[in-house]
Amino acid sequence: MQLVTQYSLFLENKPGLLAQVARQLARAKINVLAMTMMDSSEHGVLRMVVSNGAERVKAAVAELNLPMTETEVLLVDMPNRPGALAEVCGRLAESHINISYAYCTTGAPGGRTNGVFKVADIKKAIKVLAKGPAKHRDMKNKLRRPMGRR
Secondary structure, rough: OOEEEEEEEEEEEOOOOHHHHHHHHHHHHOOOOEEEEOOOOOOOEEEEOOOOOOOHHHHHHOOOOEEEEEEEEEEEEEEEEOOHHHHHHHHHHHHOEEEEEEOOOOOOOOOOOEEEEEEEEEHHHHHHHOOOOOOOOOOHHHOOOOOOOO
């Protein structure tokens, strides 16, 4: 798990603008670790985490004259298997830490993936996730319906 900077770029809804951003990042040799793109009627928001420093990203984006903000987020390394995301979200929920938004990368089957989490209390989230998974009954028991009359 790492505390990283997420860059949010505000893009007009017009064809080719995302391609321009991607080309500019490629020219600057900036490796995108995770990204998500959302839209509204007026503009889109490209959120991304990169492996290169802030100055390189700022310089690359400045040439396109696009508004950009920076936010601290958690980059969480997870196994690429069913239930991995549920475990991370569950541990944060059990500690009453709100997740404002999240997005994940895809990984190779049986490999690793990254989750990007914007949380309300980043210091508390780091402590909770650094402890490792708690000893819970297995997930099947948590998801099973209670026995009783039908």
